[in-house]
Amino acid sequence: MSISLCVIVNGNEHHLDVAPHHTLLDALREELGLTGTKRGCEVGDCGACTVLLNGKAVNSCLVLAAETEGAEVVTIEGVAGREGLHPLQEAFIREGAVQCGFCTPGMILSALALLRENPRPSDAEVRQALSGNLCRCTGYAKIVQAVLDASDASLVPGFGRPEGLRPSR
Amino acid sequence: MLSKLREFQYLRPRSLDEAEELIQQFGPDARILAGGTDLLVRMKERGLRARVVVDLKAIPGLAGIHAEPDGSLRIGALTTLGDIERSSHIRAHFPLLWQGASCVGSVQVRNRATVGGNLCNASPAADTAPPLLALGGEAILRGERGERRLLLEKFFTGPGRTAMGQEILVGISIPPNGAGSSLYLKHSPRRAMDIAIVSVAVRLDVDSQTGVCGKASIVLGAVAPVPLRARAAEQTLEGQRLTAQRLEDAARAAQEAAQPIGDLRGTAAYRREMVWVLTRRALVEASGAGEGSTFFQG
Numbered sequence: 001m002s003i004s005l006c007v008i009v010n011g012n013e014h015h016l017d018v019a020p021h022h023t024l025l026d027a028l029r030e031e032l033g034l035t036g037t038k039r040g041c042e043v044g045d046c047g048a049c050t051v052l053l054n055g056k057a058v059n060s061c062l063v064l065a066a067e068t069e070g071a072e073v074v075t076i077e078g079v080a081g082r083e084g085l086h087p088l089q090e091a092f093i094r095e096g097a098v099q100c101g102f103c104t105p106g107m108i109l110s111a112l113a114l115l116r117e118n119p120r121p122s123d124a125e126v127r128q129a130l131s132g133n134l135c136r137c138t139g140y141a142k143i144v145q146a147v148l149d150a151s152d153a154s155l156v157p158g159f160g161r162p163e164g165l166r167p168s169r
Numbered sequence: 170m171l172s173k174l175r176e177f178q179y180l181r182p183r184s185l186d187e188a189e190e191l192i193q194q195f196g197p198d199a200r201i202l203a204g205g206t207d208l209l210v211r212m213k214e215r216g217l218r219a220r221v222v223v224d225l226k227a228i229p230g231l232a233g234i235h236a237e238p239d240g241s242l243r244i245g246a247l248t249t250l251g252d253i254e255r256s257s258h259i260r261a262h263f264p265l266l267w268q269g270a271s272c273v274g275s276v277q278v279r280n281r282a283t284v285g286g287n288l289c290n291a292s293p294a295a296d297t298a299p300p301l302l303a304l305g306g307e308a309i310l311r312g313e314r315g316e317r318r319l320l321l322e323k324f325f326t327g328p329g330r331t332a333m334g335q336e337i338l339v340g341i342s343i344p345p346n347g348a349g350s351s352l353y354l355k356h357s358p359r360r361a362m363d364i365a366i367v368s369v370a371v372r373l374d375v376d377s378q379t380g381v382c383g384k385a386s387i388v389l390g391a392v393a394p395v396p397l398r399a400r401a402a403e404q405t406l407e408g409q410r411l412t413a414q415r416l417e418d419a420a421r422a423a424q425e426a427a428q429p430i431g432d433l434r435g436t437a438a439y440r441r442e443m444v445w446v447l448t449r450r451a452l453v454e455a456s457g458a459g460e461g462s463t464f465f466q467g
Contacts, residue, residue, distance in 0.1 A: 003179060020179035020222070023209075042172050043210045044278055045362065056251065056280040062209050063281065064202075066179045067224060110276060131361030132275020 005069040010078025018065040025049045027065040036076035036105045047133030050106035051075050057113040076105035088112060091150040099137030106133050111147045120151055172213035178221045185228055185311055192335050195221045203247055203286035206278050240345030246285025246338045263346050265370055268353040269300035275362050285338045291331050298396035299370035300353050303386035306343045312336035325395035349374045352455045354447045365391045366435045367443040371451040382406045392427040392440050399423040411456045420449035
């Protein structure tokens with residue numbers, strides 16, 4: 001028996017029929033083909049599947065798709081604007097904060113959630129905010145630096161708008 | 170190892186009455202879903218079987234933080250730990266609870282995990298339990314025969330077991346915190362994303378004029394089948410001036426009260442030793458006898 005639901009993903013309304021035991025992660029990757037959200041540990045330890053659910057960072061592996069009726073979801077595919085990458089993404093590239101890339105989508109979404117609540121975080125606050133996102137390549141220093149860099153960019157108008165998250169046009 | 174959920178029926182009651190009917194109907198086949206950060210992990214990793222999952226989140230009024238005029242606090246069972254962490258009222262007036270809630274898991278986990286779920290899973294290491302016990306919190310339970318209140322101290326009956334019958338935890342009530350000073354300390358292998366090896370919540374009412382301690386609360390986590398109130402340790406302090414020796418005696422009494430097991434996070438002997446260290450440290454800081462004070466030298 002499947003459950004019909006309506007969910008807004010990256011600003012677009014989707015009507016989905018999901019199995020009750022499928023997670024939001026399953027629905028994003030397998031129903032919507034949004035494979036930017038990574039399947040890592042499946043139990044909320046690694047943060048690779050982090051998305052924004054109604055503006056808050058969550059592990060999509062620990063949310064049932066059925067729980068997201070009427071919700072707004074933002075995945076990594078919804079972070080860049082039509083005119084290019086988000087300042088946070090630019091900062092990750094500039095700082096060399098991406099190596100294998102598997103943790104990057106989750107890192108970006110956790111960082112985005114942080115910068116929306118706290119546009120000028122300290123080094124410690126960045127580390128705290130990213131403590132649920134594991135990276136096995138970088139040693140974190142460059143990721144933290146990228147988020148601190150982007151925190152200056154976050155002062156530009158339009159950054160982190162709830163509906164679009166896109167840089168100013 | 171990727172773990173997938175096995176099939177179940179997902180039900181989303183719109184009222185407490187409806188939820189209760191489902192719980193009566195399905196009994197132990199039904200699992201209650203709040204934030205899902207424990208339930209779904211247990212279903213994926215540890216083979217916990219659920220034929221029916223009853224999601225409480227469509228029931229209105231189960232989430233929210235309500236500061237009452239008399240200084241007490243009511244928290245809906247579905248309030249997330251993230252909402253507690255972001256509450257300036259809780260941070261200012263119930264810092265013990267703020268500290269406990271803020272050290273659970275990660276941002277992502279706290280944005281889903283609920284205070285009700287943290288308590289109902291009844292882990293001896295649950296981070297909200299020692300603070301809520303030390304604050305004198307009560308569980309508000311709703312069952313067939315209406316609502317009842319149960320002191321959280323009597324709520325836990327063993328690892329994963331509570332005194333709830335076929336009831337739903339709808340909220341927590343905390344009496345006014347007054348001017349007591351308090352501290353929650355958690356010792357874990359990793360600072361973030363980890364479960365306590367030992368934790369301790371202390372709360373002291375010290376008369377600033379006389380230096381005499383009124384009510385004292387000392388609650389230990391992860392060292393007994395349930396979050397443990399160390400009564401003998403509390404009695405060591407109550408009605409007394411808090412000298413360094415008193416604090417030391419109380420920490421030793423707490424250590425004696427602990428009944429830890431050994432597991433991959435630490436041996437029983439290590440846990441017992443850490444109860445003393447952590448309790449002493451928490452008492453020293455909460456009593457104002459910490460660094461910068463000449464008091465502790467006496």
